[in-house]
Amino acid sequence: xxxxxxxxxxxxxxxxxxxxxxxxxxxxxxxxxxxxxxxxxxxxxxxxxxxxxxxxxxxxxxxxxxxxxxxxxxxxxxxxxxxxxxxxxxxxxxxxxxxxxxxxxxxxxxxxxxxxxxxxxxxxxxxxxxxxxxxxxxxxxxxxxxxxxxxxxxxxxxxxxxxxxxxxxxxxxxxxxxxxxxxxxxxxxxxxxxxxxxxxxxxxxxxxxxxxxxxxxxxxxxxxxxxxxxxxxxxxxxxxxxxxxxxxxxxxxxxxxx
Numbered sequence: 129x130x131x132x133x134x135x136x137x138x139x140x141x142x143x144x145x146x147x148x149x150x151x152x153x154x155x156x157x158x159x160x161x162x163x164x165x166x167x168x169x170x171x172x173x174x175x176x177x178x179x180x181x182x183x184x185x186x187x188x189x190x191x192x193x194x195x196x197x198x199x200x201x202x203x204x205x206x207x208x209x210x211x212x213x214x215x216x217x218x219x220x221x222x223x224x225x226x227x228x229x230x231x232x233x234x235x236x237x238x239x240x241x242x243x244x245x246x247x248x249x250x251x252x253x254x255x256x257x258x259x260x261x262x263x264x265x266x267x268x269x270x271x272x273x274x275x276x277x278x279x280x281x282x283x284x285x286x287x288x289x290x291x292x293x294x295x296x297x298x299x300x301x302x303x304x305x306x307x308x309x310x311x312x313x314x315x316x317x318x319x320x321x322x323x324x325x326x327x328x329x330x331x332x333x334x335x336x337x338x339x340x341x342x343x344x345x346x347x348x349x350x351x352x353x354x355x356x357x358x359x360x361x362x363x364x365x366x367x368x369x370x371x372x373x374x375x376x377x378x379x380x381x382x383x384x385x386x
Contacts, residue, residue: 219245263359284307
């Protein structure tokens with residue numbers, strides 16, 4: 129992607145801080161990098177710890193692909209951070225129809241210029257007790273089917289040992305390894321030309337989540353659960369920290385104090 133001079137300079141400055149820190153925190157092992165499309169694409173990784181965006185962003189930046197994340201619109205109003213997000217062409221996510229259309233248009237522009245859009249289909253950190261991918265939201269599938277943008281599944285494992293889900297401190301020693309694998313673009317041809325109704329979007333989203341889960345199963349050397357975790361079925365919120373019946377849950381995952 130051809131970044132503006134300002135955007136490129138900001139990316140370089142941020143990477144100059146983030147990359148050394150990530151290299152210090154963890155060893156890294158990246159696989160399947162040759163599967164990254166030459167043009168623009170949507171990256172869809174699993175989401176199990178707060179530092180996941182740094183893991184995925186680090187890998188993409190090292191492949192000379194500038195990472196563009198969907199971020200909460202409120203973050204763009206935070207002093208300094210907002211300026212960085214805007215200058216690196218991150219994408220604000222807003223609830224209004226007008227805001228959503230604006231986000232989609234910006235995403236299309238980034239992809240048309242060869243950029244990488246990172247979308248977490250789960251919408252938040254997985255609620256699955258064993259950190260398997262949970263039920264996905266349909267945003268990535270909708271964007272792909274509306275625009276013909278390739279969807280590239282990714283999975284990573286290991287960063288959650290450095291920062292367990294919702295933990296308040298890092299566990300650097302003994303040194304951990306973050307493993308990341310890139311999969312083949314998801315085949316959504318079976319859904320092309322269909323009305324973008326709930327059935328189509330849910331079906332396409334399930335195919336995307338199956339691809340991510342399969343990659344993660346390979347990394348972990350384990351079988352995923354037969355049924356994907358659905359927060360609604362467990363009285364959990366779909367965004368933010370795990371909430372059940374109005375109370376934040378305490379779960380035994382690392383030093384998971386909430």
